[in-house]
Protein backbone atom coordinates (compact mmCIF):
# COMPACT_ATOMS: atom_id res chain seq x y z
CA UNK A 1 0.00 0.00 0.00
CA UNK A 2 1.27 3.46 -0.71
CA UNK A 3 -0.04 6.89 -0.10
CA UNK A 4 -0.04 9.81 -2.44
CA UNK A 5 1.57 12.81 -0.86
CA UNK A 6 -0.13 16.07 -1.60
CA UNK A 7 1.67 19.34 -1.78
CA UNK A 8 0.03 21.73 0.64
CA UNK A 9 0.21 25.41 -0.01
CA UNK A 10 0.18 27.84 2.84
CA UNK A 11 -2.36 30.62 2.25
CA UNK A 12 0.34 33.16 1.50
CA UNK A 13 -2.31 35.37 -0.03
CA UNK A 14 -3.46 36.53 3.40
CA UNK A 15 -0.10 38.03 4.28
CA UNK A 16 0.27 39.57 0.84
CA UNK A 17 -3.26 40.94 0.99
CA UNK A 18 -2.52 42.76 4.23
CA UNK A 19 0.68 44.18 2.81
CA UNK A 20 -1.09 45.37 -0.31
CA UNK A 21 -4.14 46.98 1.29
CA UNK A 22 -2.51 50.35 1.75
CA UNK A 23 -0.75 50.47 -1.62
CA UNK A 24 -3.87 49.49 -3.57
CA UNK A 25 -5.84 52.31 -2.00
CA UNK A 26 -3.13 54.78 -2.94
CA UNK A 27 -2.38 53.34 -6.38
CA UNK A 28 -1.86 56.24 -8.73
CA UNK A 29 0.47 56.65 -11.68
CA UNK A 30 3.82 57.40 -10.06
CA UNK A 31 5.87 60.35 -11.26
CA UNK A 32 8.72 59.14 -13.47
CA UNK A 33 11.28 60.19 -10.89
CA UNK A 34 9.83 57.70 -8.39
CA UNK A 35 9.54 54.60 -10.54
CA UNK A 36 13.04 53.42 -9.58
CA UNK A 37 11.78 52.81 -6.04
CA UNK A 38 10.01 49.59 -7.08
CA UNK A 39 11.09 46.34 -5.51
CA UNK A 40 12.99 44.03 -7.90
CA UNK A 41 12.06 40.84 -5.98
CA UNK A 42 8.42 41.45 -6.99
CA UNK A 43 9.31 39.32 -10.03
CA UNK A 44 9.40 36.31 -7.71
CA UNK A 45 7.68 33.34 -9.28
CA UNK A 46 6.53 32.19 -5.83
CA UNK A 47 3.77 34.80 -5.82
CA UNK A 48 0.40 32.98 -5.74
CA UNK A 49 -0.98 35.24 -8.48
CA UNK A 50 2.03 34.50 -10.69
CA UNK A 51 1.56 30.81 -9.95
CA UNK A 52 -2.08 31.00 -11.13
CA UNK A 53 -0.98 32.54 -14.43
CA UNK A 54 1.78 29.96 -14.87
CA UNK A 55 -0.77 27.18 -14.43
CA UNK A 56 -3.03 28.92 -16.96
CA UNK A 57 -0.04 29.11 -19.30
CA UNK A 58 0.47 25.34 -19.04
CA UNK A 59 -3.22 24.73 -19.74
CA UNK A 60 -3.11 27.10 -22.73
CA UNK A 61 -0.21 25.13 -24.18
CA UNK A 62 -2.09 21.88 -23.58
CA UNK A 63 -5.28 23.29 -25.13
CA UNK A 64 -3.46 24.66 -28.17
CA UNK A 65 -1.72 21.34 -28.73
CA UNK A 66 -5.09 19.56 -28.79
CA UNK A 67 -7.18 22.14 -30.67
CA UNK A 68 -4.64 24.15 -32.72
CA UNK A 69 -6.24 27.36 -31.55
CA UNK A 70 -6.82 29.27 -28.33
CA UNK A 71 -10.06 28.98 -26.32
CA UNK A 72 -12.63 31.77 -26.50
CA UNK A 73 -12.61 32.11 -22.72
CA UNK A 74 -10.25 31.10 -19.91
CA UNK A 75 -12.88 28.83 -18.32
CA UNK A 76 -12.57 26.48 -21.31
CA UNK A 77 -9.09 25.61 -20.05
CA UNK A 78 -10.34 23.77 -16.95
CA UNK A 79 -10.03 20.25 -18.40
CA UNK A 80 -6.58 21.09 -19.76
CA UNK A 81 -4.71 21.78 -16.51
CA UNK A 82 -1.29 20.14 -16.56
CA UNK A 83 -1.30 19.26 -12.85
CA UNK A 84 -3.95 17.76 -10.62
CA UNK A 85 -4.80 21.09 -8.93
CA UNK A 86 -7.77 22.97 -10.41
CA UNK A 87 -6.95 26.15 -12.31
CA UNK A 88 -7.63 29.40 -10.48
CA UNK A 89 -8.76 32.29 -12.69
CA UNK A 90 -8.99 34.85 -9.89
CA UNK A 91 -6.25 37.13 -8.58
CA UNK A 92 -5.71 36.35 -4.88
CA UNK A 93 -5.30 40.07 -4.10
CA UNK A 94 -8.05 41.81 -6.08
CA UNK A 95 -10.38 38.74 -5.99
CA UNK A 96 -11.36 39.56 -9.57
CA UNK A 97 -11.11 37.38 -12.68
CA UNK A 98 -8.06 37.62 -14.89
CA UNK A 99 -8.46 39.43 -18.20
CA UNK A 100 -7.95 37.29 -21.28
CA UNK A 101 -6.89 38.49 -24.72
CA UNK A 102 -6.84 35.55 -27.15
CA UNK A 103 -5.48 37.76 -29.94
CA UNK A 104 -2.95 39.42 -27.63
CA UNK A 105 -2.08 42.92 -26.47
CA UNK A 106 0.98 44.43 -28.10
CA UNK A 107 3.20 47.37 -27.25
CA UNK A 108 4.05 49.28 -30.44
CA UNK A 109 5.95 52.05 -28.64
CA UNK A 110 8.95 50.22 -27.16
CA UNK A 111 11.06 53.33 -26.80
CA UNK A 112 8.99 54.75 -23.98
CA UNK A 113 8.86 51.40 -22.19
CA UNK A 114 12.53 51.59 -21.24
CA UNK A 115 12.06 54.28 -18.64
CA UNK A 116 8.95 52.69 -17.15
CA UNK A 117 10.70 49.55 -15.95
CA UNK A 118 12.68 50.11 -12.77
CA UNK A 119 16.15 48.62 -12.54
CA UNK A 120 16.01 44.95 -11.58
CA UNK A 121 12.54 44.37 -12.98
CA UNK A 122 12.49 41.91 -15.87
CA UNK A 123 11.24 43.44 -19.14
CA UNK A 124 9.34 41.34 -21.67
CA UNK A 125 10.79 41.01 -25.16
CA UNK A 126 9.54 43.61 -27.63
CA UNK A 127 7.56 41.07 -29.68
CA UNK A 128 5.90 39.37 -26.71
CA UNK A 129 2.16 39.87 -26.35
CA UNK A 130 -0.01 39.87 -23.25
CA UNK A 131 -2.47 36.96 -23.37
CA UNK A 132 -3.84 37.17 -19.82
CA UNK A 133 -3.29 39.53 -16.92
CA UNK A 134 -4.42 40.91 -13.59
CA UNK A 135 -7.67 42.87 -13.89
CA UNK A 136 -6.20 45.70 -11.81
CA UNK A 137 -2.77 46.95 -10.69
CA UNK A 138 -3.22 45.21 -7.34
CA UNK A 139 0.42 44.28 -6.79
CA UNK A 140 2.08 47.50 -5.67
CA UNK A 141 0.68 49.37 -8.70
CA UNK A 142 1.75 46.56 -11.03
CA UNK A 143 0.00 43.65 -12.74
CA UNK A 144 1.09 40.07 -13.26
CA UNK A 145 0.87 39.36 -16.99
CA UNK A 146 1.15 36.19 -19.02
CA UNK A 147 3.26 36.98 -22.07
CA UNK A 148 3.54 34.90 -25.20
CA UNK A 149 5.91 35.13 -28.13
CA UNK A 150 4.24 35.07 -31.55
CA UNK A 151 3.69 31.47 -32.60
CA UNK A 152 5.72 30.58 -35.68
CA UNK A 153 5.43 27.37 -37.66
CA UNK A 154 7.79 24.75 -36.31
CA UNK A 155 8.70 26.66 -33.16
CA UNK A 156 7.56 25.94 -29.62
CA UNK A 157 5.11 28.13 -27.77
CA UNK A 158 7.08 30.42 -25.47
CA UNK A 159 5.39 32.02 -22.50
CA UNK A 160 6.57 34.05 -19.54
CA UNK A 161 4.79 35.46 -16.47
CA UNK A 162 6.11 38.88 -15.49
CA UNK A 163 5.13 41.69 -13.16
CA UNK A 164 4.51 44.86 -15.18
CA UNK A 165 4.32 48.41 -13.78
CA UNK A 166 0.91 49.94 -14.45
CA UNK A 167 2.30 52.76 -16.59
CA UNK A 168 4.07 50.25 -18.81
CA UNK A 169 0.93 48.07 -18.97
CA UNK A 170 -1.07 51.00 -20.31
CA UNK A 171 1.09 51.06 -23.44
CA UNK A 172 -0.25 47.62 -24.44
CA UNK A 173 -3.17 47.63 -26.84
CA UNK A 174 -5.25 45.05 -28.72
CA UNK A 175 -3.41 43.67 -31.72
CA UNK A 176 -4.61 44.82 -35.12
CA UNK A 177 -5.74 41.68 -36.91
Ligand SMILES: [Zn+2]
Pocket residue numbers: 049091092093094134138139144
Ligand atom coordinates in the same frame (compact mmCIF):
# COMPACT_ATOMS: atom_id res chain seq x y z
ZN1 LIG B 1 -2.94 39.43 -9.09
